[in-house]
Amino acid sequence: MFKGNGMTTKLIASWIFGGILLSIGAWIMGHVEVNVGVSDIAYAMAIIGAFILILLGGLVWISVATATSKN
Numbered sequence: 001m002f003k004g005n006g007m008t009t010k011l012i013a014s015w016i017f018g019g020i021l022l023s024i025g026a027w028i029m030g031h032v033e034v035n036v037g038v039s040d041i042a043y044a045m046a047i048i049g050a051f052i053l054i055l056l057g058g059l060v061w062i063s064v065a066t067a068t069s070k071n
Helices: 009-031 040-069
Strands: none
Touching: 009 040
């Protein structure tokens, strides 16, 4: 499909998946708040989970960029 510039369908799918991970992590970060009925543990778990999603999304994007530059 996009083989002329080194982008394959697998790389494009990985790039989109990384964007989805980043979007979910950012959405969680933007909506998490301490409220009635939310324990400190649940708040911390939400922040840590969102941070991990953002890190994984960035890692996917870095690997796509590395794979693209090698082609």
